[in-house]
Amino acid sequence: MVARRLKHTVRRRLGIDGLRAAHQQLDASYAALNHDVLAVRSELAAAVATSSNELSVVQSRLSDAERRADDLLTALAQSNSVLWASLWHGLGPAPSATRVSVVMPTRNRASLLPRAIEAVLRQSHTELELIVVDDGSSDETAAVLQRLAEPRMVVLQGGGQGADVASPLGLEHATGSLLAFADDDNVMAPWWLAAACHSLDVDGTTTAVYGAQLREPEGGGDIEMLYRTPFDRALLAKGPYIDLGAVVVRAGTPGLWFDTDLAAVIDWDMLLRISRAGTITAIPVLSGAYTTSAPDRITNRPDKAAAIETVRRRAAETA
Secondary structure (H helix, E strand, O other): OHHHHHHHHHHHHHOHHHHHHHHHHHHHHHHHHHHHHHHHHHHHHHHHHHHHHHHHHHHHHHHHHHHHHHHHHHHHHHHHHHHHHHHHHHHOOOOOOOOEEEEEEEOOOOOOHHHHHHHHHOOOOOOEEEEEEEOOOOOOHHHHHHHHOOOOEEEEEOOOOOHHHHHHHHHHOOOOOEEEEOOOOOEEOOOHHHHHHHHHHHOOOOOEEEEEEEEOOOOOOOOEEEOOOOOOHHHHHHOOOOOHHHEEEEOOOOOOOOOOOOOOOHHHHHHHHHHHHOOEEEEEEEEEEEOOOOOOOHHHOOOHHHHHHHHHHHHHHOO
16 A cells, blocks of 8 residues: 555656656647648648649640641641642643543533533643543433533443443543543642643652542531642541542552442542552642532442441451
8 A cells, every 4th residue: 555655656746647648648639630631631632633634634735736736737838838839730831741531420410511521621731531431311411522522532321330330431441641530520620630740750650649629518618628648548548538539540550440349439449459559649739629519429328338348348458
């Protein structure tokens, strides 16, 4: 009993109990403070994460704006190049003696046909033949062809089986060393063949050239210019970003034929074959105007989707 009292007296005089209580209070305060620190750290981490996300969004928007600005500058530069090169070829370098065959299938487009034919026959490059394949028209097409007849125009009669048959027929009768193509609802720019001949005459290693094309958007809207350079076969394998009306190719090029088993996109299919056989080069010259308002377009055929899948599969197999 005496020892216990003595121990209690010593602890009281030394302040041990007070120290222990103070220590316990400090422990409780530290625990509370540590909890607050962890909470602040958590809030700070969340704030940093939020700021990082916001920063990432801002950086993404900035990158997108810079990309669109670069695309716009590129398009502007290309437009200027196309404009000046087109004017140059329109004003006339030395004329080429190279013969060009232009293949034009048509069917029941009597109201549009004169414009398309005259655009070809009025080319600044005059060493040409225009092969018009009348694919079983039942309108005034025959009368139009008779009225516009001239020595450089050859008229063939198709069997009414469609452009996928009419185009090969025209190709079989072509006599030129260069081949070009025209649709009956489109308009060829007056300097296009001169520019294409000049480019192919100068560069003997190029198999085919393609130019820029003004396009009427589907369903209306502002006129667009389709022109991508340099040539990209991987991009072409995904979709037909080059219209056949903007292409001039050397006769005898491997792959220069139309697959009559395809219901549509026979031109895209052929361009992919040509691109495997040789070099296709973009030239900054306007080839013509592409319209989308004519009736009975192949683009609207219900079996076009199946033909597209066939061509894409072929492109993947030969990549």
